[in-house]
Amino acid sequence: MDKEKIIEELIRHKKMPCLDFKLKQLTEDFTNTLFYTLFDTNTPVAVNLELLEKQFNKLMDMACCELKKPHDELWGEYVSHLPEILEFLNLDAEAILECDPASSSLQEIYLAYPGFYAIAIYRLAHELYVEGIPLIPRLMTEYAHRQTGVDINPGAKIGKSFFIDHATGVVIGETAVIEDNVKVYQGVTLGALYVSKSLEKTKRHPTIKNNVTIYANATILGGDTVIGKNSIIGGNAWITESVPPNSKVYHTPEIKIKTSPNV
Template identity: 85%
Template sequence: MDKDKIIAELNRHKKMPYLDFRLKQETEEFTDTLFYTLFDTNTPVGVNLEMLENKFNHLMDKACMELEKPSEELWNSYIAQLPLILEKLNLDAEAILNCDPASLSIQEIYMAYPGFYAISIYRLAHELYMAGVPLIPRLMTEYAHRQTGVDINPGAKIGKSFFIDHATGVVIGETAIIHDNVKIYQGVTLGALYVAKNLEKTKRHPTIENNVTIYANATILGGETVVGANSIIGGNAWITESVPPNSKVYHTPEIKIKTAPNV
């Protein structure tokens, strides 16, 4: 097959809707600028907010190519929420500092903890998700997912003082609800019990109430599953039904140790 035929065949099979992958790259640049605007001491907030508005409008032009563009007041409404988002993120950072004995300073939390970064990008994306912005919030959280190993859907609802330790492998689904002062360790999944497209508008992921700790590799599934306040979920637990408040749930594996003689 000659080159012209190859090109023709590629174009014939290119049946996807309008895709401009610059949207992905530019969303990642927007996300970085937004993060630095909130946290970097040397970044001028006023100058960057104007830059971010231009970037955002450019992104919206691409993201809404085949959709109705949301109100022009959206950006002003969004930046009005930034002080509250920053206040929540500062509480998240303090929760990590207070809970993790390995943390040496608050600066270390902001600059080196992947869990904090993932939570930050989630909170920034969540407000856009709630405002009905298409695609951009998901691109933001997937950017954080790629960098941290933490997959938080921007539709999830997460309360104050949230702590993710070690981060890698955490999955939090779109309809999950997490209340205040919750601690989650690596490998935890807050997922759906069933996966079917007709469940798109239903609550598929669990609710975690106040002051719950979920240890590594626990899996909690189902939209009707509620983990009651002040409960502790042990590592590797598999939960598909509700847990009463003040409970401890644990999985006990059978461990056998054989020591070779005369070694």
């Protein structure tokens, strides 16, 4: 096949006329600007809000999405929620400081904790998801996923004072519901019992009630699965049915240690 034919075939097979990969980079720039606007002492809030509006409008144009509201109305509604989002994020940071003995200051949490960063980007993306904006919220949380190893779908509903410790490998599905004062450790999955396109728009992921702690590598599956308040889920537990309030669930592995001269 000659060069011209190859070019012709490549163009013929490019099926997405609006697929502009600059959208990913611009979304990441927008995400960074949002984060700095909320937290960085030296970032001028008023100036950045104007910059963010321009970035937002450009993203909406590039995403080629049909929306029920004009861009300026969507942006106005989103900005009005930013103080509440920041209030929630400050509670998340305080929860980390209170729960993690390795944390020495709020400054350390804002600057160095991947779990906090993943929660922050999730909360900023979730509000766009609620507004019905497609693609951009997912690109935002995927950006955080790439940086932290935490995969939180922007559709998940997460309450106040959420704590993710160590962060890496945490997966929280689109229809998961997490109430207040929940603590999650590395490797935890809040997922679906099985994957099928027919389950779209249905409750596929579990509900975690207030004051639950879920330790490392626990897997909790299913839209009907509810973990009752004040429960503790031990590491490596595999759960596909509801757990009553005030429960302790744990997995007991069989460990054998052989030492010489008994080997």
